[in-house]
Amino acid sequence: MPIPNMPTLPVPPLKQTKVFFLPLLVLIVSCGGGGESLRVFAASSLRGAFTEVAKVFEAENPGVAVKLDFGGSQRMRSQIEFGARGDIFASADSVHMDALVAADLVSGTPVDFASNSLVVLAMSQGRVNAIADLAEPGVKVVLANSNVPVGAYTRKVLENLSQDPTYGLGRSFKDDVLANLASGEPNVNSAFQKVVLGVVDAGIVYETETLLALEAGTRNIHFIPIPTAANVKANYPIAVLAEAAEPELADSFVEFVLSDRGRTLLRRHGFRSP
Amino acid sequence: MAVMNPVTQIRNNPAGILGSGGAVLFVLFIGIPVIALLIRAAQQSNFLDAVTGDTALTALRLSLFTSVISMAVVVLLGTPFAYLLARSDRLWVRVVDSLVELPLVLPPVVAGVAMLMAFGRNGLIGSGLESIGLHISFTTTAVVFAQIFVASPFFVRSAKLGFQSVAKDYEDVAQTLGVSPLRTFFRITLPLAAPAMFTGLGVAWARALSEFGATMMFAGNLTGETQTMPLAIMSAMETSLDGALALSVMLLAGSVLLLALLGLLTHPRWQGR
Numbered sequence: 001m002p003i004p005n006m007p008t009l010p011v012p013p014l015k016q017t018k019v020f021f022l023p024l025l026v027l028i029v030s031c032g033g034g035g036e037s038l039r040v041f042a043a044s045s046l047r048g049a050f051t052e053v054a055k056v057f058e059a060e061n062p063g064v065a066v067k068l069d070f071g072g073s074q075r076m077r078s079q080i081e082f083g084a085r086g087d088i089f090a091s092a093d094s095v096h097m098d099a100l101v102a103a104d105l106v107s108g109t110p111v112d113f114a115s116n117s118l119v120v121l122a123m124s125q126g127r128v129n130a131i132a133d134l135a136e137p138g139v140k141v142v143l144a145n146s147n148v149p150v151g152a153y154t155r156k157v158l159e160n161l162s163q164d165p166t167y168g169l170g171r172s173f174k175d176d177v178l179a180n181l182a183s184g185e186p187n188v189n190s191a192f193q194k195v196v197l198g199v200v201d202a203g204i205v206y207e208t209e210t211l212l213a214l215e216a217g218t219r220n221i222h223f224i225p226i227p228t229a230a231n232v233k234a235n236y237p238i239a240v241l242a243e244a245a246e247p248e249l250a251d252s253f254v255e256f257v258l259s260d261r262g263r264t265l266l267r268r269h270g271f272r273s274p
Numbered sequence: 275m276a277v278m279n280p281v282t283q284i285r286n287n288p289a290g291i292l293g294s295g296g297a298v299l300f301v302l303f304i305g306i307p308v309i310a311l312l313i314r315a316a317q318q319s320n321f322l323d324a325v326t327g328d329t330a331l332t333a334l335r336l337s338l339f340t341s342v343i344s345m346a347v348v349v350l351l352g353t354p355f356a357y358l359l360a361r362s363d364r365l366w367v368r369v370v371d372s373l374v375e376l377p378l379v380l381p382p383v384v385a386g387v388a389m390l391m392a393f394g395r396n397g398l399i400g401s402g403l404e405s406i407g408l409h410i411s412f413t414t415t416a417v418v419f420a421q422i423f424v425a426s427p428f429f430v431r432s433a434k435l436g437f438q439s440v441a442k443d444y445e446d447v448a449q450t451l452g453v454s455p456l457r458t459f460f461r462i463t464l465p466l467a468a469p470a471m472f473t474g475l476g477v478a479w480a481r482a483l484s485e486f487g488a489t490m491m492f493a494g495n496l497t498g499e500t501q502t503m504p505l506a507i508m509s510a511m512e513t514s515l516d517g518a519l520a521l522s523v524m525l526l527a528g529s530v531l532l533l534a535l536l537g538l539l540t541h542p543r544w545q546g547r
Contacts, residue, residue: 039496047513069496070509079494083395083404084412189512197515216514 037065038249039085041076043092043149043236044187045116045206048215049269050090056265057256064249072148072187073097080105080241087250090238090257092116092149092188097237107244110237112274113257114266117231118150118157119210120224121195122202131161131224132169134202135176142194142203145184150191153232154204160230167230196221206234208270235274311526315519324520332498333506334524340414340502341482344421345429348478352430353471357459359430360437371434378427385423386491393419393492416493417500421482428481432474436467469540476536480529 144151510517
């Protein structure tokens with residue numbers, strides 16, 4: 001007796017699945033390999049400089065690939081703490097480097113290799129044309145969060161500007177600027193981009209960003225210098241990580257960064273000596 | 275024909291005017307950002323460079339590689355699991371059934387932190403694994419873990435509904451006719467549940483490809499190793515809008531393609547009806 005309502009069976013769909021997967025698999029099985037590689041965790045502000053340093057280092061060490069990962073130093077540090085494997089860490093301040101040293105995640109002693117300072121970045125023809133304007137009610141300011149090196153430096157600079165009466169900004173300057181905070185960013189690059197995209201009126205970033213902006217041909221922004229006495233000297237330490245897969249290669253990369261040629265490259269990107 | 279006053283019209287057919295109004299607003303709300311993205315991307319001169327650039331291709335390859343692996347795992351393990359959920363009425367199965375959907379409501383960031391606590395360097399299981407040389411957190415494996423965690427419920431849920439829609443009678447009849455249970459499953463149950471499984475797979479795949487929060491927390495953002503497309507977009511946003519736009523358009527195109535494929539696979543003609 002025929003079974004009522006028995007549907008005709010379709011082509012077993014497993015065959016379709018195979019056809020479906022095939023082009024993807026072909027695409028994927030093109031992963032390269034071979035040669036030594038070095039993974040460098042670096043502060044966001046080093047993006048331009050380290051990209052060039054890595055290129056030169058690769059050219060001088062055939063077969064070596066330098067993988068660069070940029071981010072806020074605090075994020076790089078926490079990634080390393082939670083198990084990210086890399087060979088080198090270059091931080092924008094000593095706080096995050098010292099934390100890794102204390103946790104025995106760094107081999108040897110970190111060495112300062114460069115320094116930086118801060119500058120105000122603002123939209124051209126915008127509401128911010130002088131440092132005092134940052135505190136004007138209604139102005140939108142973007143800063144890095146206080147756990148980000150540049151964010152911590154920024155708060156120190158704002159404090160310096162508030163404390164010294166010669167700048168004429170008033171005691172409440174720091175609080176007034178922080179009250180204008182439109183967004184707290186995780187690294188200097190994203191703070192910079194917020195101003196470039198015109199989302200906010202101004203921000204406080206590293207001086208080295210001025211060169212990056214010039215290079216990128218960004219025209220809708222201008223920079224307002226911060227008086228030297230109120231500014232900070234942000235020192236950048238570098239160290240080989242305890243779990244480096246290629247410790248000797250990592251050592252030679254650090255040596256290269258510290259060498260005259262390395263320093264020249266860094267200087268070209270606006271960094272000063274530590 | 276008499277012209278009805280609008281209030282009467284709404285009263286008579288709420289789906290008419292209100293529905294059309296809603297449709298227009300909805301399409302604009304979703305459509306305008308998508309069109310804005312395409313316009314801005316088309317305006318840039320180096321669009322092709324950005325699309326074929328190293329960052330984009332590396333991230334794309336990693337996204338495809340990881341999502342294919344996680345989908346293979348999800349289908350291989352999720353199918354028998356979904357079948358159990360569909361056919362068993364035991365208490366523990368019902369409890370598991372309700373737990374399966376937890377990742378759907380759990381914020382992905384929380385999933386990432388939780389996985390870090392489990393499989394991280396000092397994690398519950400991770401510390402043991404580390405001591406025998408197995409590293410999971412901040413590796414490509416972690417990306418796959420994150421994708422399986424957040425995407426598997428979409429497949430399991432859909433496959434379960436698919437199996438439930440296959441009447442138990444068919445299986446019983448086949449077996450009374452002497453067909454082995456396993457053969458019955460592969461020849462009758464699976465083909466009939468296939469459309470639902472494909473839909474589930476498509477949605478799960480889309481979810482895996484768009485995974486961001488859990489990946490960011492648990493796998494980090496390492497180029498070539500854990501930086502998938504969504505993470506590459508975030509990183510690109512920090513350096514150049516152009517790069518972010520190009521990557522976004524690539525993912526948008528992929529999503530539209532997946533949507534079309536889903537429509538095709540679940541088309542009645544494919545369902546053998």
